Amino acid sequence: MPDEESIQTSKYYMQHRVQTRRLHRQVKKSRRRLNKLRALWKFLMLILLLMLCYFLLKMPEWRLHVNAFDNLNSPVLEIVNNKIVPSQKILSALRRNQVSTRPIYLVKTDNLKESIKQLEPVQDVYIRRFGFPARLKIIVIERTPIITISPDIEVEPIAFFSADGKLIGRDYMPLSEEYKTVRVITYGVGDDYRNWDKTKVLNLKKLALMIEDASGEPVEYIDYRTPSDVYVKIPTVNIRLGSFNSGVYDKIYRLRTLVPQVKMLNKKIKYLDLRWDSNFIKLDE
Numbered sequence: 001m002p003d004e005e006s007i008q009t010s011k012y013y014m015q016h017r018v019q020t021r022r023l024h025r026q027v028k029k030s031r032r033r034l035n036k037l038r039a040l041w042k043f044l045m046l047i048l049l050l051m052l053c054y055f056l057l058k059m060p061e062w063r064l065h066v067n068a069f070d071n072l073n074s075p076v077l078e079i080v081n082n083k084i085v086p087s088q089k090i091l092s093a094l095r096r097n098q099v100s101t102r103p104i105y106l107v108k109t110d111n112l113k114e115s116i117k118q119l120e121p122v123q124d125v126y127i128r129r130f131g132f133p134a135r136l137k138i139i140v141i142e143r144t145p146i147i148t149i150s151p152d153i154e155v156e157p158i159a160f161f162s163a164d165g166k167l168i169g170r171d172y173m174p175l176s177e178e179y180k181t182v183r184v185i186t187y188g189v190g191d192d193y194r195n196w197d198k199t200k201v202l203n204l205k206k207l208a209l210m211i212e213d214a215s216g217e218p219v220e221y222i223d224y225r226t227p228s229d230v231y232v233k234i235p236t237v238n239i240r241l242g243s244f245n246s247g248v249y250d251k252i253y254r255l256r257t258l259v260p261q262v263k264m265l266n267k268k269i270k271y272l273d274l275r276w277d278s279n280f281i282k283l284d285e
Contacts, residue, residue: 057103064076078136080139084145089119094115112127121162123162145175146205151188165196210252215234230244236263
């Protein structure tokens with residue numbers, strides 16, 4: 001009897017092991033099948049994502065419209081920070097280049113920058129690119145005017161000098177009133193302003209600032225029509241300086257006491273003469 005029980009037990013364990021192995025094989029087979037399905041699913045998802053990316057990259061919203069530079073009302077072009085150069089001139093500079101057909105993120109802007117920088121008042125240019133829709137933002141950095149040039153007191157300025165000494169012609173005149181410049185009256189005879197360098201320009205600006213500081217009044221203009229006999233006009237009086245040289249700056253400090261004295265006079269004054277060591281007040285005859 002014990003032998004039969006032993007045999008039955010042995011059979012039971014053998015059957016159990018067979019069933020367990022069969023079950024393990026089924027589980028492994030199911031796992032392999034599941035892994036294959038997962039791999040196939042991942043492959044299909046990858047293909048789908050690649051197709052989606054390709055579709056997105058090919059969308060026209062990534063590319064500038066062929067008429068981007070046709071007019072200032074173009075929704076894909078924005079020009080900002082230009083106060084001296086008219087937007088139309090900037091647009092004309094852009095038109096020297098063909099509108100790129102490449103996606104906006106691949107568009108090179110170096111040629112566009114160089115075209116705009118050929119405009120004299122432009123010191124630098126930054127171009128920002130945007131997508132959906134593709135568009136450009138032109139940020140203009142202009143030179144700072146410090147001196148304007150007029151041929152006569154009654155004539156509006158015809159040109160200006162920037163802080164870096166560059167002469168800008170009448171194409172960009174008149175300037176906005178927000179620019180506080182020193183007006184210089186000159187015929188260009190004897191000392192042609194077209195030959196002035198940065199040092200000369202800065203010295204004229206320095207002259208005006210020192211007179212304003214010493215007199216407490218704004219400089220209306222510097223009369224440089226005769227370079228050897230320079231006048232500076234402030235609201236209270238006309239100041240005669242003589243030659244414009246380094247010694248001029250030493251004379252300006254006298255204005256701290258002279259201008260209050262001039263204001264106290266009840267006579268019409270032609271000019272305040274600072275050419276000599278002694279001060280003279282020239283009365284109007």
